[in-house]
Amino acid sequence: MASDAVTIPSSTRLPQEAEGTWLETLHGWVTTVDHKRLGLMYIGLALVFLLIGGVEATIMRIQLAVPHAHFVSPQVFNRMFTMHGTTMIFFVAMPILFGFANYLVPLMIGARDMAFPRLNAWSFWMAAFGGLLLYFSFIGGDGLYGAGSAPDVGWWAYAPLTSPAFSKGHSTDYWTIALLVSGFGSIGTAINILTTTLSMRCRGMTLGKMPLFAWLNLVMSGMVLIVISPLTAAQIMLMIDRYLGGHFFDTQAGGSATIWMHFFWIFGHPEVYVLVIPAFAFVSEIVPVFSRKAIFGYPVMVAATVGIGFISMSVWAHHMFTIGMTSYGNAFFVATTMAISVPTGIKIFNWLGTMWGGKIRYATPMVFCLGFLFQFLIAGLTGIMLAAAPWDWQLSGSYFVVAHFHYVIVGGILFALFGAFYYWYPKMTGRMLDEVLGKWHFWLFLIGFHLTFDFMHIPGILGMPRRIYTYEPGRGWEGWNMIVTIGVIFQAAAVLLFVANLVRSYFKGAPAGNDPWDAWTLEWSTSSPPPAYNFAVPPEVKSRRPLWDLKHPEDPDWKYE
Amino acid sequence: MMLKSKLRHALQIVFAVASPVPVASAVRWGPPSSSTSIFAPASTPANSIFGLSLFVLLITGVIFVIVGSxxxxxxxxxxxxxxxDGREPPQVYGSNQLELAWTVIPVLIVVVLFLTTARIIHAIQDAREPSNALEVTVVGHQFWWEYRYPKYGFVTANELHVPVSEPQSPTPTFLSLLSxxxxxSFWVPRLAGKxxxxPNHPNNTWIDPHKTGLYLGxxxxYCGTQHAKMLLRVYVQPRADFDRWVRLQQQQSSPVNAQMNQEAAEGRRVFEGTACINCHAVRGTVADGRFGPDLTHLMSRDTIAAGAAPNTPENLRLWIQNPEAIKPGSLMPAMNLSDQDFDRLAAYLLTLR
Known part of the structure; x- marks a missing residue:
C-alpha cells in the first residue's frame, strides 16, 4: 500500500506564474505564516547579511594585506571585526539554517506546516528587526548628534570594555538589544521546530524513522532553547549595568569580568554546534542520495548527535584557558573538549561508510559535501590542538584560532550550506541551479578558501594576535597576510557567481520536476515548489526512506529496519 | 574524449581532497628568524608547550593521513x-563492529592526549616559585604596560628587563598580572603562553629565559582602540648587566641644571606647569601621575608609545605634539603648546636618562 501513501500531486506550478499585482504579492509575503515562505525569507535575509558581512571581511583583509597600512583607521577596523562576527553568526548563519529547517522539516515529516505558524512569522520578524537594529547603529550609535558609530567591542564584547566608562554613546546598546531581540526570535523558532518534530510527524513515522535532517534539527533546537537563555540573561544584565546603575560586570565597582565570559561562552560554544549540526543535517541527506546508499549507522548517527548536544554544554571554558583558572579547572575542560571529538569522529566515519561501496554521482551538491568532509576533518584536528590547554595558551587569541573557526564555519558549515542550496533550490523554485556555474562556484570558492584559511594558521603560529588593525613588519607575517588577502578575491568572485546563479536559474533554469535527484525523503514526493498545503493527501511511511520503498517495491527498506 | 573526461574527473576529486595542510606547512616554511614564533621556545614554559605541541601534531597528523586517505x-x-549498469548499489545499513571500533579507538586516543596535556598543565601552572625568583608586577593599561619591581622599589614602563636564567642555577621571573x-593579555610567544x-582578577605566570636577548610580543x-600597538619587549640580560640596569632605575634622574641646559630647564617648567604631571611621574619632582608611563628614566628605553616607535628625539617631539600621528586612538592627548614650548619639553625629556 506504500504507493498510496506518498501521493504525487500532478501540478507542477512554476514560481513566475504566481498571479496578482506586485503589491498583492508583497502583502502576501509580509503577512505570510507559511513555513515555506518564511523559510525563503529567512534565507533571503541571511543572504543580504552574508554580502554585508563579506564586505566587512574584505575591508579588514585589505587593511591587513601589508604591515602599517592606512586603508582604514583603527576605529573603523574595530567596528568592522565586531560587525563582521556579530553579523555572520547571528544574522547569517542562524537565520539561513533556520530558513532551511523551516522550509524542509515539515515537508520531510509529512506535515502541513510548522506547529505554530504565527510564532514562526513572529520569530522571523524578530530576527529581521534585530538585524535592522544592529545596522542602525551606523546612524544612531554614538549618542552624539549627527555622529554615528557601530559597535566596536568585539563580537564577544568582553567586560569591562562594554561598561559606560570604556564604551560611551549607544553603539554597545545597539549591539546588546539587537542580540536580545533576535535571541527571542531564535527561542521561538527552537520551540517551533521542537514541537513540530515531536508532534506533527505523519502516520507511520516514529522517531526512529524520522529523517536524520529532522533529527539533527530537533537536537539543534533543544540546544538553542537552552543556550540562548544565558546570552539573553547576560544582555539584560549588561543593560542594567549600563542604564540602571548595576555592577554585574562593572569591575570599577567590584563587578566581575570573568562572569561575563562564562555567560557568553556557555552560549558561545554550544552555538558552534547549533550551527554545525544543521550542516551535518544537510550532509546526512545529500551524501546518501548521491552515493546511492542508505545512511550508514542511522541509530549511531542519532546517538552521536544527542551526545554532541549534551557534551557541548560542558566545554565552554576552553575559550577561557588563558584567564587564569585553576589547573584542575583547565584539566576538566580539556577532558570534555577532547571527549566531544569522539561523537564528531563517529559522524565522519559514518558518512565515509555511506560513501563506501556506493556509486557516487559528483553533482554540485555532492562536490560541496566532499569539500565539507575534508575541511571539517582538518577543523576537527586543529580543534584538538586548541583543546590541549597549554598549547592553547600560545594559540588562543592568535590568527591560528581565527583560521580554525573559519575552517569550521566556512570550510564546514558554508560548504555544506552551498551544497544544500544546489540540492534543494530545485524543490524551492521548481528550477535547477546551473551545474556549470555551480562547478565554477565550487572551484573558485575552494581555491579562495584554502588560500585564505590554510595560510591564516601560519601568522598565528608566528605570534600574530587577532583583532589588530595593523602589525609590525619583520616578524615574518607580511607575506602570509598577503596570500590570505588574495584568497578573498577568489571567494568574492565565487559568491557573486553563486548569487548570479540563484537569480539566473530562477528565470531560466531547467525545470526540475518533483524529484530531480532521485531522492528518498518525503519532500521529493510533492511538486516543486510544493503547494501551500504541501501534500494533497497526508503521507504515510513505513521506513526512513519512503520514496525508496516506492521506487523499489521488490526491496523496500522497512524489511530491514 | 572519454578518457579525458575521466581524467579530469579524477583530478577534480584529487584536488577536492588534497589541498595544502596548514600546520605542517607552517613548521616547514616559518622563518626561523621570526622573533615571535611559538616554535622557537627560549624558556621552560614555552619549551614544554613546544614538546606537547609536537606530540599532538604527530597524533593529529597520523589521524589526518589515515582518515584523509x-x-x-x-x-x-x-x-x-x-x-x-544503472542499478542501485547494495544497501548497507550499518555495522555494529565497525561503529564499536571507531568509537573505542578514538576514546583511547583521547585518554592518552588528555593525560599528556594534564601533565603539562600541572608542570607549568603549578610550578613552585623558588626563593631566588625575581618578582615583577605587570599592570595592563590602555594601551601600555606598567612594570613594578617591588623588591627594588621602582616602576618602569613598556620594556621589561629580566635576568637570564642559567639551567644550572635557575633564576626565573614570576609575574603578577593586574589590569x-x-x-x-601578556604574550611573549618564545617565553611562555599568554x-x-x-581587572579584579589577579593572575600569575612565570618565565625563565635561557638565552640573553630581546624577546617580542x-x-x-582586545582591549580597545589601540590594542594593535600595545607591544611587549622583554630584555633578557646577563645577571651583571641586569643588576646595573636595576641600580640605574633605582636612582632619581639627575636634576636639570639651568646653567648646563637652559632649554631643558625651561622644558621642565613647561612639564611641571601643564597637564603632563596629571598622568606621568618623574621621581624626585612634583610629577607623580600614575595614569601614563613613569618617565623617570625615559631615555633608558629604546621605544616610546608602548613599542610603537623608536625613541628618537624627532619621534619624541612628534609624540608629544601629535600622538595621533604615531598611535591614533591612544589616550595621550595632544598638548596644544607653542612650537617653542614643544622644543623645550622635548629637550627636558631628553635629559631623563
Missing amino acids: LLVYAAVRFRKRASD ADTDH TDLI QCAQ
Whole structure:
C-alpha cells in the first residue's frame, strides 16, 4: 500500500506564474505564516547579511594585506571585526539554517506546516528587526548628534570594555538589544521546530524513522532553547549595568569580568554546534542520495548527535584557558573538549561508510559535501590542538584560532550550506541551479578558501594576535597576510557567481520536476515548489526512506529496519 | 574524449581532497628568524608547550593521513563509472563492529592526549616559585604596560628587563598580572603562553629565559582602540648587566641644571606647569601621575608609545605634539603648546636618562 501513501500531486506550478499585482504579492509575503515562505525569507535575509558581512571581511583583509597600512583607521577596523562576527553568526548563519529547517522539516515529516505558524512569522520578524537594529547603529550609535558609530567591542564584547566608562554613546546598546531581540526570535523558532518534530510527524513515522535532517534539527533546537537563555540573561544584565546603575560586570565597582565570559561562552560554544549540526543535517541527506546508499549507522548517527548536544554544554571554558583558572579547572575542560571529538569522529566515519561501496554521482551538491568532509576533518584536528590547554595558551587569541573557526564555519558549515542550496533550490523554485556555474562556484570558492584559511594558521603560529588593525613588519607575517588577502578575491568572485546563479536559474533554469535527484525523503514526493498545503493527501511511511520503498517495491527498506 | 573526461574527473576529486595542510606547512616554511614564533621556545614554559605541541601534531597528523586517505580512496574508488549498469548499489545499513571500533579507538586516543596535556598543565601552572625568583608586577593599561619591581622599589614602563636564567642555577621571573582598566593579555610567544590581565582578577605566570636577548610580543586580548600597538619587549640580560640596569632605575634622574641646559630647564617648567604631571611621574619632582608611563628614566628605553616607535628625539617631539600621528586612538592627548614650548619639553625629556 506504500504507493498510496506518498501521493504525487500532478501540478507542477512554476514560481513566475504566481498571479496578482506586485503589491498583492508583497502583502502576501509580509503577512505570510507559511513555513515555506518564511523559510525563503529567512534565507533571503541571511543572504543580504552574508554580502554585508563579506564586505566587512574584505575591508579588514585589505587593511591587513601589508604591515602599517592606512586603508582604514583603527576605529573603523574595530567596528568592522565586531560587525563582521556579530553579523555572520547571528544574522547569517542562524537565520539561513533556520530558513532551511523551516522550509524542509515539515515537508520531510509529512506535515502541513510548522506547529505554530504565527510564532514562526513572529520569530522571523524578530530576527529581521534585530538585524535592522544592529545596522542602525551606523546612524544612531554614538549618542552624539549627527555622529554615528557601530559597535566596536568585539563580537564577544568582553567586560569591562562594554561598561559606560570604556564604551560611551549607544553603539554597545545597539549591539546588546539587537542580540536580545533576535535571541527571542531564535527561542521561538527552537520551540517551533521542537514541537513540530515531536508532534506533527505523519502516520507511520516514529522517531526512529524520522529523517536524520529532522533529527539533527530537533537536537539543534533543544540546544538553542537552552543556550540562548544565558546570552539573553547576560544582555539584560549588561543593560542594567549600563542604564540602571548595576555592577554585574562593572569591575570599577567590584563587578566581575570573568562572569561575563562564562555567560557568553556557555552560549558561545554550544552555538558552534547549533550551527554545525544543521550542516551535518544537510550532509546526512545529500551524501546518501548521491552515493546511492542508505545512511550508514542511522541509530549511531542519532546517538552521536544527542551526545554532541549534551557534551557541548560542558566545554565552554576552553575559550577561557588563558584567564587564569585553576589547573584542575583547565584539566576538566580539556577532558570534555577532547571527549566531544569522539561523537564528531563517529559522524565522519559514518558518512565515509555511506560513501563506501556506493556509486557516487559528483553533482554540485555532492562536490560541496566532499569539500565539507575534508575541511571539517582538518577543523576537527586543529580543534584538538586548541583543546590541549597549554598549547592553547600560545594559540588562543592568535590568527591560528581565527583560521580554525573559519575552517569550521566556512570550510564546514558554508560548504555544506552551498551544497544544500544546489540540492534543494530545485524543490524551492521548481528550477535547477546551473551545474556549470555551480562547478565554477565550487572551484573558485575552494581555491579562495584554502588560500585564505590554510595560510591564516601560519601568522598565528608566528605570534600574530587577532583583532589588530595593523602589525609590525619583520616578524615574518607580511607575506602570509598577503596570500590570505588574495584568497578573498577568489571567494568574492565565487559568491557573486553563486548569487548570479540563484537569480539566473530562477528565470531560466531547467525545470526540475518533483524529484530531480532521485531522492528518498518525503519532500521529493510533492511538486516543486510544493503547494501551500504541501501534500494533497497526508503521507504515510513505513521506513526512513519512503520514496525508496516506492521506487523499489521488490526491496523496500522497512524489511530491514 | 572519454578518457579525458575521466581524467579530469579524477583530478577534480584529487584536488577536492588534497589541498595544502596548514600546520605542517607552517613548521616547514616559518622563518626561523621570526622573533615571535611559538616554535622557537627560549624558556621552560614555552619549551614544554613546544614538546606537547609536537606530540599532538604527530597524533593529529597520523589521524589526518589515515582518515584523509580513506576519504580520497572512497571518493575515487566508489565514483559512478561511465560503464555503470544503472542499478542501485547494495544497501548497507550499518555495522555494529565497525561503529564499536571507531568509537573505542578514538576514546583511547583521547585518554592518552588528555593525560599528556594534564601533565603539562600541572608542570607549568603549578610550578613552585623558588626563593631566588625575581618578582615583577605587570599592570595592563590602555594601551601600555606598567612594570613594578617591588623588591627594588621602582616602576618602569613598556620594556621589561629580566635576568637570564642559567639551567644550572635557575633564576626565573614570576609575574603578577593586574589590569587598571580593561582585559589585556601578556604574550611573549618564545617565553611562555599568554595569560590574561583582568581587572579584579589577579593572575600569575612565570618565565625563565635561557638565552640573553630581546624577546617580542604584544597584547593578545582586545582591549580597545589601540590594542594593535600595545607591544611587549622583554630584555633578557646577563645577571651583571641586569643588576646595573636595576641600580640605574633605582636612582632619581639627575636634576636639570639651568646653567648646563637652559632649554631643558625651561622644558621642565613647561612639564611641571601643564597637564603632563596629571598622568606621568618623574621621581624626585612634583610629577607623580600614575595614569601614563613613569618617565623617570625615559631615555633608558629604546621605544616610546608602548613599542610603537623608536625613541628618537624627532619621534619624541612628534609624540608629544601629535600622538595621533604615531598611535591614533591612544589616550595621550595632544598638548596644544607653542612650537617653542614643544622644543623645550622635548629637550627636558631628553635629559631623563
